[in-house]
Amino acid sequence: MECRVSIEHPLTQCLCVQEECNVRGICDVPVEAVARMVLDPKNSHNDYGSFHSPGVQGSPHHAIDVESSSHQVNDDTTVLHSESESSRLAPDMTQSDLYQRQPLLPPSAKNDSWSGSGKGSVLHSPSSEYYDVEDKTEGLSIHRNGSLSNGIVKIDVPPPLREEPRFPKEKWKTFVAFLMLVVNFIITTATLALVHERVPDRDKYGPLPDIFLDNVKAADWALDVSEILIMISTNTAFIVLIFHKHRYIVMRRVFMILSLLYLLRSITMFVTVLPVASTTYYCSPKANATNGYIVAQRVWQLISGFGLSINGKHTYCGDYIYSGHTVILTMSYLIIAEYSPKRCFPVHWISWIVSVVGVIMVLVAHGHYAVDVIIAYYVTTTLFWMYHTLANNANLKQNGPNNFLARLWWFPVFRYFEKNVGGPVPRQYEWPLPWPRWCHGKHPNRNS
Template structure:
C-alpha cells in the first residue's frame, strides 16, 4: 500500500530548521544541515530538486507552497476478522458418527426387546399424566407426522444457510451424542410397556447375532418410526427419542433462522409441544422419559453452542469446567477451525437459477 504526502504550505519560519532546506544556502549559519554532515552545496541530485521546489519565493521573499509529493511504501494491513472454515469432510465424519450411534441405538432395542417385563404380569408403571388423560392410540401417528414435517423443514433451512456444512456437522454430532447416551440408559434399565394396546412382536427367548441383525434391518427400513409399521419391538423408553427430535428441531430453527421470524419460532415451538403431548397421550412413553429427553437435549445443545461461540472456552484450562465434558475432545476436532460465531446468512445452494446466486440475506 502506498501513502502519498503532499507539501502544500510552508512559511518562512516553518522552512527554517528543516534538515533539507539549509535556508537556501548549504551550510549557512544557523542551518540544521551543516556541510560536514553531507550537506555541502546541497548539490545531491536527490535533494537538489526537492530543495529548489521548497525554496521558491514570491516577490516579497516569502516561501511559496510546494507541489512535491513523497511516496511511502507501507505493508498491507493484516486480516483482523476471524475466519470461518467449512470442511465438508468433517461433515461426512459427523454424519458417520450419527449413523453409527443410530445403529447402536437400534441394536440395543433389538436386545432389550427380549428383556422387557411380561405384559401379562407387569402392568404399566403409575404415571400422573396417565391418570389425568385417557389413552389415544392414533395420537402416536400424529406425533410422528409432526416429526417428519419438522425434520424436512429444518433440513431445508440448513441447506439454504450460507454455512450449511458447519451447522450440519453440529446437528449430526449433537444427535449422535444423544443417541449414544440413549443407548446406554435404554440398555441398563427396562420398565414395563407403557401401552396396553401397542403391538409388540413375540419374544424369541434367545438371541444370536443373525437375529439381532434382522431386527436392526427391520427397524432401519421403517426409519425407526412406528407409523411405517416396522417398529414392533418394545423397550426403548428411557429416554424419549420422539422428544429428542422435536426439541432439537425447535432449538436448531430458533438458533439459525432469522431473529425477526417470530412466527416461525412460535410455530415450531407449538409443533414440538403438540408432538410431545401426542406421544404421552398414545402411551408411547412415560412422562419421566419426556422430562429426561427434554433436559438432556437442551443442556447438550446449549453447552455445545456456548463452547462454540466463545473462543476462550475452546481451549481447556484450569477454570474452564465445560472442557471437562467427556465429549470435549470430539468437540475440539470439529470446531477448531470455526473462528467466530456463525452468522445468520443465507444463499441459494444450487447453481441454478443464476439470478438467485448473488443474493445473500443477513439478519
C-alpha cells in the same frame, strides 16, 4: 579569574576562558541568570529555542543576556561578542527554521495557523482537519493537506488477506460427523432389539404409576399425530440447514449432537428396562433367544422405517428412558430458532408450538412415561446449549485449569470439529446448488 560566557542553552555547560593560560575551562552559570530562569514562569526552555507567548503584551522573546568580552580561543579560534553587545539565546525564528528544528511537525496548509514569521507569529496546535481518516470498503484512505502540493495525498491500505477463511467448509469433518451419527443410530436400534427380549411381561406387570398417564386416557391415534409433526419439524430444520451459507459447519454440529444423544439413549435404555406404558400398543412376540441374525434383522427393520411407528416398522417395545420422539421434536425447534433468520420469528413460534403439541401427543398415546419426556428435554437442550457455548467462545476451546467444560469426555471430538471455526456462525444463506445461475449473486463468495 574573570569569566565571560555566552549561554546557548540553559542545560549547556558554559565556556570559561582564563586570561593567564588562555585555556578552556568549565564554570557555572552566573547566579543572576539562574535565578531569572527559575523564577520567571514565562520563560520556555526547550531544545527548539524560545517563542513569543500569546497574550503577553510587550514581552520580547525570552532570552538570557550575558555580557561577554572578546577573547581568542586557541583550539577553535572563536571570537566572542563584545561586552556592550547582548547575545540572545533564541533569536527570531522563521517558519522554515521551525520545521528544521521540529521535523516531526505536520506541514502547514494555506492560511493555516502555522504560517507566519517574526515576532508576531503565534504557534498553535494543528487543526482538526489535518488528519482525515475515512473508512472505505476496499481499504483505509488517509487524506493529508500538504503545503507543497496544495493537493490531497491518498494512501489506500488494502484489507489484510487471510491465509485461511474464517469459516472453512471442511467437508471431510462433516462426513466424519455423519458417520458418527449413523453408527450411534445403529447402536441404538441394536440396543432396542436386545431390550425387547427383556421387557417385563405385560400380563404380569402393568404400567408404572405416572401422574400424567393415570389421568389421561390412552389414544392410539395421538402417536400418529406426533410422528406427522416430527416429519414436518425435521423437514423444516433440514431446509434451514441446506440453505444456510455455512451448512457444512452447522450440519456437523447437528450430526455430533444427535450422535451423542443416541449414544446416551442406548445406554439408559439398556441399563434399566421399564414395563410397557401402553396397554394397547402392539409389540412383536419375543424370540426367547438372541443371535446376530435376529438382531441384524430387527435393526434393518427399524432403520428402514426411520424408527417411526406410523409406517408399521416399529413393533418392538422397551425404548423408554429417554424419549426419542421428544429428542427429535426439541432438536428440530432448536435448529430452526438458532440458524433461521431472526425476522422469521413467526416460524420460530410455529416450530415451538408444533414441538410442544408433538410431545403432548406422545403422552396422550401413552407412548412414553412423563419422566422420559422430562429427561429427554433436559438432556437435549443442555447438550445443544453447552456445545454452542463452547463453539462460540475461543477461550473455551482450549484446555485450562479454569475451563471445567474441557473435562467433558466428548471434548476432544468437539475440538477436532470446531478448532478452525472463527467465532459464532453468522446467519447467512445462499442457494445450495450450482444451478440455476440466476439464483446466485453477481459475486458469490466461494471461500466461506
